Amino acid sequence: GENVEQHPSTLSVQEGDSAVIKCTYSDSASNYFPWYKQELGKGPQLIIDIRSNVGEKKDQRIAVTLNKTAKHFSLHITETQPEDSAVYFCAASIAKLSFGAGTTVTVRA
Amino acid sequence: EAGVAQSPRYKIIEKRQSVAFWCNPISGHATLYWYQQILGQGPKLLIQFQNNGVVDDSQLPKDRFSAERLKGVDSTLKIQPAKLEDSAVYLCASSLGGGTLGNTIYFGEGSWLTVV
Numbered sequence: 011g012e013n014v015e016q017h018p019s020t021l022s023v024q025e026g027d028s029a030v031i032k033c034t035y036s037d038s039a040s041n042y043f044p045w046y047k048q049e050l051g052k053g054p055q056l057i058i059d060i061r062s063n064v065g066e067k068k069d070q071r072i073a074v075t076l077n078k079t080a081k082h083f084s085l086h087i088t089e090t091q092p093e094d095s096a097v098y099f100c101a102a103s104i105a106k107l108s109f110g111a112g113t114t115v116t117v118r119a
Numbered sequence: 120e121a122g123v124a125q126s127p128r129y130k131i132i133e134k135r136q137s138v139a140f141w142c143n144p145i146s147g148h149a150t151l152y153w154y155q156q157i158l159g160q161g162p163k164l165l166i167q168f169q170n171n172g173v174v175d176d177s178q179l180p181k182d183r184f185s186a187e188r189l190k191g192v193d194s195t196l197k198i199q200p201a202k203l204e205d206s207a208v209y210l211c212a213s214s215l216g217g218g219t220l221g222n223t224i225y226f227g228e229g230s231w232l233t234v235v
Binding site: 052053054056 | 123159161164210224225226227228229
């Protein structure tokens with residue numbers, strides 16, 4: 011099955027700085043790569059996704075890049091704010107989602 | 120639009136006891152998922168329903184876990200007998216269609232299980 015690795019496991023950034031989370035996947039057939047944000051006591055919420063026929067996608071302060079050849083994809087958050095503090099999960103999918111282990115992001119005021 | 124509803128939110132049971140979780144998906148969503156999320160890990164799919172039929176239950180420990188989705192709407196997940204390693208958050212999710220490409224999966228807030 012698909013194996014997704016996510017780094018780093020924790021990330022602390024100063025408010026206003028950028029945060030980058032990286033994921034690699036094992037199955038070259040994966041064609042859909044969503045990113046979820048999970049706040050304490052809540053379920054994961056989709057924040058952005060990208061399909062395998064697209065290299066980059068941006069939504070306001072959030073962007074995702076995909077390198078199919080290297081089988082890795084990344085989440086970029088610019089101008090971080092305290093409300094960006096949460097656990098972020100990447101996932102890769104052929105028919106079902108396989109999640110990474112998560113990155114705990116802390117934005118310091 | 121109402122989200123995915125789950126109950127109970129929290130449950131503490133002793134090992135070897137049984138527990139059941141209930142889920143009501145977003146109205147009109149044909150696909151329903153149950154995920155297990157152990158502390159510090161990403162969610163892991165236990166079972167996927169398309170309407171009231173099972174699409175994927177390959178990672179469901181069938182000797183102790185069971186799930187059903189009667190009438191293609193609500194679903195229940197049961198654990199009997201529970202083990203200590205079943206302590207986790209059980210997330211229900213739903214999507215409009217099957218497959219993940221083009222179908223956003225919406226998660227509920229989860230049911231937190233502690234087995235002591």
